[in-house]
Amino acid sequence: MKNIVIVDYGLGNLFSINQAFLHFGYEPIISCNKEIILNADYLVLPGVGAFEGAMRQLNNLGLVEVLKEYVKSDKPIMGVCLGMQLLFEKSYEFGEHLGLGFIEGEILKFPSEVENVKLRVPHIGWNKINSFDRNNWNHSPLIELKEGAMMYFVHSYYAKPSNENVILSTSIYNKFEFCSSVQKGNIYGFQFHPEKSGEEGLSIYKNFLKIK
Amino acid sequence: MKTVRIIPRLDVKGPNLVKGIHLEGLRVLGRPSDFAKYYYDNGADELLFMDVVASLYDRNSLHSIIEDTAKKIFIPITVGGGVRSLEDIKSILRAGADKVSINTAAIKNPELIRDASREFGSSTIVVAIEAIKDKNGKYYAFTDNGREFTGKEVLEWAKKVEELGCGELIITSVDKEGTGKGFDIDLIKMIADNVSIPIIAHGGAGSKEDIENLFDNNIVDSVALASILHYDAIKHLKMNVNQNEEGNFDFINSGKSKLQLSPICLSDLKLHLHSKEINCR
Secondary structure, three states: OOOEEEEOOOOOOHHHHHHHHHHOOOOOEEEOOHHHHHOOOEEEEOOOOOHHHHHHHHHHOOHHHHHHHHHHOOOOEEEEOHHHHOOEEEEOOOOOEEOOOOEEEEEEEOOOEEOOEEOOOOEEEEEEOEEOOHHHHOOOOOOOOOOOOEEEEEEOEEEEEOOHHHEEEEEEEOOEEEEEEEEEOOEEEEOOOHHHOHHHHHHHHHHHOOOO | OOOEEEEEEEEEEOOEEEEEEOOEEEEEEEOHHHHHHHHHHOOOOOEEEEEOOHHHHOOOOOHHHHHHHHHHOOOOEEEEOOOOOHHHHHHHHHOOOOEEEEOHHHHHOOHHHHHHHHHHOHHHEEEEEEEEEOOOOOEEEEEOOOOEEEEEEHHHHHHHHHHHOOOEEEEEEOOOOOOOOOOOHHHHHHHHHHOOOOEEEEOOOOOHHHHHHHHHOOOOOEEEEOHHHHHHHHHHOOOOOOOOOOOOOHHHHHOOOOOOOOOOOHHHHHHHHHHOOOOEO
16 A cells, blocks of 8 residues: 655645545545654645745644655655645745745746736636646656646746756746646656646646656 | 637525525526536636635635536636635635635725735735626616625725736626626626726626627726626436525526526637637637
8 A cells, every 4th residue: 555645734635636636536644743644654734825834834733854865765756836836946925935945946936017918806606737748647646637738726826946956837817828738857846736636636646656 | 810709607505506696596407516617628728616605604615616626627727705814715725716806805805806916916916896787877886796786986995906916807887687688788898998907707698699798898898797607507417406405496497597698508609709719719
């Protein structure tokens, strides 16, 4: 049986992510316990809310060091929505805040307009994900998805990786293109919510569990 | 590129899905979970549940319906009705909702919006505005299904809640709601032009053309739909209600609706929008 742990730091869409795994017959453990997290075969870092509050919670619970230790083991981890943003070095949401720093890059706010067209923020709704290099998807949880698959987004900030090689997909909101998922080794991040993106989204969780 | 959202709105009273006109005269149409599953299978982009009597009775009884729904349905769920405190919001989110919609409590205590968006993130907090046009053409915000006058002018209120950190607005035209006479374009456009957060238009959709026009004119990119979808869905669903419970079962028993609207299946609506080159999932 696969040992799946969803990190519980008092924030986030734990229920929905849990349901996504239950849908495939897996029973994740929802926990903030150091031993349980380090013992996981697959780790999910959820997140809804603000970057600063999330990092504060992770610090208060002593989880920053735990996550760093887990990542060193090279076992798979996926961050969802704010959970993806936390993987980066720094965010500019309400000030300047340090993240976990697993992936080089920053979290920035959407501009309020692009080419004179108002960009309503938050970006809420369904959007296509487009690959940089379709081959990369074959070694990621996106393996079952077609180019341009639609996923559900809710966010006001987006990730800007320093190194484009980590980009798994980009999406375009009105005319603004941003990074919608990343991969660096066995670290995965999805800006959209796979657990809220119908059957296609669910396949991401299923295929995350196939990663070795 | 912009993708529009079609959001079935499920008004719930006790165990039943209900539907009224001008948010009043609620008739039982069936079980909320049956409708929710049907809409999910037909390509709904989100679901919006409203406990329509929650404010009157100071309660929110949707928890079990949400828990049940969230196990089978993997699209975002917004829940409103009777949300009064940060604790209420937390418990609704824990039940499986992704966003909460607030009206009455925000009017009574606008700071709740600020506190809630700080704690749960802006995009989790939706403010519902029930608008009624007065005889001078001014729009005012109401609560309790358009019964209680708040004295707040709609546009000012919309700007205020945006400033307080709310992430999205649901604008209901109570005058049009349930009538099938088309959206109140003036109302929707007035707000859309003056705020920068996403807006969900609600109230009045009577035909697929009404919806198409709203999107075509680039006024908003999301709609909440009830009657126009429900009166189609009900033809495809097994009747599953207990008539010994409280409620108005006239429609279910007679099958007759005096409404002037053209019900449509959600998947057909999306095909129609695609054919008009309006981008949707």
